[in-house]
Amino acid sequence: MNVNDIVQERIDAARRKAAAKKRAREELAQARQRGLQARHAAKLRRTPWPSLYEYALAHRCPTCRAPSGTPCTAPRKQAAAASRNGLRSELGLAPCDTRNEEMHAARHDAGRRHYRRDVGNAPWPEDRIAGQRYDTIGPTA
Numbered sequence: 001m002n003v004n005d006i007v008q009e010r011i012d013a014a015r016r017k018a019a020a021k022k023r024a025r026e027e028l029a030q031a032r033q034r035g036l037q038a039r040h041a042a043k044l045r046r047t048p049w050p051s052l053y054e055y056a057l058a059h060r061c062p063t064c065r066a067p068s069g070t071p072c073t074a075p076r077k078q079a080a081a082a083s084r085n086g087l088r089s090e091l092g093l094a095p096c097d098t099r100n101e102e103m104h105a106a107r108h109d110a111g112r113r114h115y116r117r118d119v120g121n122a123p124w125p126e127d128r129i130a131g132q133r134y135d136t137i138g139p140t141a
């Protein structure tokens, strides 16, 4: 066994160690993502309101004219979000939910106004029935 073999052995050991660390990071990131999704779903079941994204999506976009229910046509916003998620995947991180960033601000504002109208029209929090939703987002919204 010469020096080259010893060096090669150490390089291989370092590669195995790095791969194991990367695998552990990926497993942790996946577990974290599953936990976040479960927490988000539980929160949605508890709250009587849909997310602001759903409110915004229920409106036609005043900027790009995307009809209600379909995402905005915003190539630069979508490219920026895809770039960020690409970087995150290179680092072994789970991708972010970028749906809100890919939407035009005017549509967000419309959704936010709609949400505030619903909150204003709903009964007081102490008079609400648990599990019931008080939003006015429907198939005709």
Ligand SMILES: [Zn+2]
Binding pocket: 061, 062, 063, 064, 065, 066, 072, 073, 074, 103, 104, 107
């Ligand atoms: Zn739009």
